[in-house]
Amino acid sequence: MLTELQKKKLTYYFHTFDADKNGTLEKSDFDKIVSGFAEAYNIAQDSETYQYISSTYGKRWEALAKEADTNADNKVSLDEWLSYQDKLLTDPKSDFLWLKVASMFIDVQDVDKDGTLSLNEYKVxxxxxxxxxxxxxxxxxxxxxxxxxxxxxxxxxxxLVADFYLSDNPQAPGNLFFGAYE
Ligand SMILES: [Ca+2]
Ligand SMILES: [Ca+2]
Ligand SMILES: [Ca+2]
Ligand SMILES: [Ca+2]
Known part of the structure; x- marks a missing residue:
């Protein structure tokens, strides 16, 4: 079971993927985020970097569509998202998949591939x-x-991301990794 704080953070996180703000996640939200990425860094669509970013977000959506969209309407609702995250975080069979997803997410934000997030990358x-x-x-x-x-x-x-997902301490700095959740 997710705690109230986890639910609050993960609800907030859900909305950061809902690019068109219609209240559900669809493939088009992920496409929109990828376009935003390309625009922010001026990345050409035929470049390797674009392929990498686009395939990382693409795989993320495919995994959500497969695992989280339980009523198979090609949308992931907030309830579906929370049940999915609950399963990921509490089911030992998920084998720390959330940690792998987090690692991938950080890698994709590290556009200059120096193994760290700069302030600029964080801003983007x-x-x-x-x-x-x-x-x-x-x-x-x-x-x-x-x-x-x-x-x-x-x-x-x-x-920090581990704190974001797991910590039940409202003071944990990682709660803020994806922004001001409250
Ligand atoms: Ca949406
Ligand atoms: Ca659905
Ligand atoms: Ca970097
Ligand atoms: Ca530092």
């Missing part, structure tokens, strides 16, 4: 996922960049 994530503006991104980034080197290392990012 906020933009394409409709999380918030640059000043909110900078404010939260400062809280997550513990050593103040201007980067969030992959290792720190994984710990």
């Amino acid at each position: 994530m906020y933009k394409i996922h409709g999380v918030g503006d640059e000043s909110l991104a900078a404010e939260i980034f400062a809280k997550l960049d513990f050593d103040g080197d201007g980067k969030i290392s992959k290792n720190d990012a994984m710990n």
Whole structure:
């Protein structure tokens, strides 16, 4: 069972994928996020980077369509999303799949492939996922960049995302990884 705090965070997270804000997730939301990505970084559609980003988000949608869309209407509702996340996080058979998904998600945001998230990459994530503006991104980034080197290392990012999914402590910094959830 998800706790109230987990439910709150995961509900918020759901909306960051609902690019057209119609209240459900569809393939078109994921396409829209990929276009936003390409636009933000000026990535050509025939480039390897575009292929990588597009296939990563594409696979994410396919996995959701297969595993979360229980009534098979090609949409993932909030209820379907929460049941799916509950299963991922609490069923030992899911074999930490959520952690693999998180790792993939961080890798795709690391556009320059230096193994860390820069403030700029973090800002772009906020933009394409409709999380918030640059000043909110900078404010939260400062809280997550513990050593103040201007980067969030992959290792720190994984710990933060683990907190985002699992922590029931309202003060855990990782709660804010995907933006101000409340
Ligand atoms: Ca939608
Ligand atoms: Ca559905
Ligand atoms: Ca980077
Ligand atoms: Ca750092």
